[in-house]
Amino acid sequence: MTARLRLQPEAIGMGMTSQRVRDRLIERLRGNGIRDERVLNAIRTVPRHLYVDEALATRAYEDTALPIGHGQTISQPWVVAKMTEAILDGASPKKVLEVGTGSGYQATILAALGMEVYTVERIGELLRTARKRFRSLGLNVRSKHDDGRIGWPEEGPFDAIVVTAGAPALVDALKDQLGPGGTLVAPVGNASSQSLLKLRKQDDGSIEQTDLAPVVFVPLLSGLVD
Numbered sequence: 001m002t003a004r005l006r007l008q009p010e011a012i013g014m015g016m017t018s019q020r021v022r023d024r025l026i027e028r029l030r031g032n033g034i035r036d037e038r039v040l041n042a043i044r045t046v047p048r049h050l051y052v053d054e055a056l057a058t059r060a061y062e063d064t065a066l067p068i069g070h071g072q073t074i075s076q077p078w079v080v081a082k083m084t085e086a087i088l089d090g091a092s093p094k095k096v097l098e099v100g101t102g103s104g105y106q107a108t109i110l111a112a113l114g115m116e117v118y119t120v121e122r123i124g125e126l127l128r129t130a131r132k133r134f135r136s137l138g139l140n141v142r143s144k145h146d147d148g149r150i151g152w153p154e155e156g157p158f159d160a161i162v163v164t165a166g167a168p169a170l171v172d173a174l175k176d177q178l179g180p181g182g183t184l185v186a187p188v189g190n191a192s193s194q195s196l197l198k199l200r201k202q203d204d205g206s207i208e209q210t211d212l213a214p215v216v217f218v219p220l221l222s223g224l225v226d
């Protein structure tokens with residue numbers, strides 16, 4: 001898969017956050033077990049500093065979650081890498097659903113890897129900002145303002161589903177929208193600690209579950225916010 005980004009020099013922002021700073025992030029991810037070169041390359045290419053407030057742009061290539069307003073965060077690069085690697089492991093997902101658009105960064109990484117991305121966000125203002133980013137980078141990401149716990153039934157089944165907010169249990173509606181051979185990654189647990197779970201739906205419909213890592217995500221909530 002190749003990167004599908006239309007990047008203008010000003011969008012890449014090479015002056016502000018040098019290639020050296022980005023390369024250091026890639027080495028850190030590698031050191032922390034990320035092996036898939038396609039994923040590392042997408043993270044190297046996508047300008048993460050455009051997904052946070054200007055005041056935080058200088059911290060955009062640290063391996064850390066950062067605030068994006070409304071009490072939400074852009075996920076830590078390692079977590080984005082781990083989830084992306086999990087859905088690519090032994091599979092080539094084409095149609096992918098993300099629950100929790102947030103800044104739009106994870107959706108952009110998936111789109112940069114050539115996937116057809118559908119993303120759902122409950123906070124309208126975050127979604128509007130993310131859509132501007134998709135547009136300015138020339139990405140064709142489909143999005144809707146809705147409760148992602150219902151998934152996107154009209155567009156399912158999906159080859160992969162990435163849930164970027166934590167819940168005490170896996171949501172059945174999302175499992176149902178996973179196609180045969182499909183992979184779902186989701187943080188499951190209580191507010192202070194979750195496990196990043198990977199579920200693969202076998203051809204006979206049974207599900208194989210793997211615990212990838214302990215993680216901390218913002219909660220998956222109900223109800224829409226403007």
Ligand code: SAH
Binds near residue numbers: 073074102120122123
């Ligand atoms: N993937 C995002 C991470 C954002 S944090 C990124 O790359 O920046 C998780 C996001 O999930 C938040 O924006 C939060 O508002 C959203 N969220 C929480 N519950 C949700 C739900 N039920 N439906 C859709 N989005 C939800």
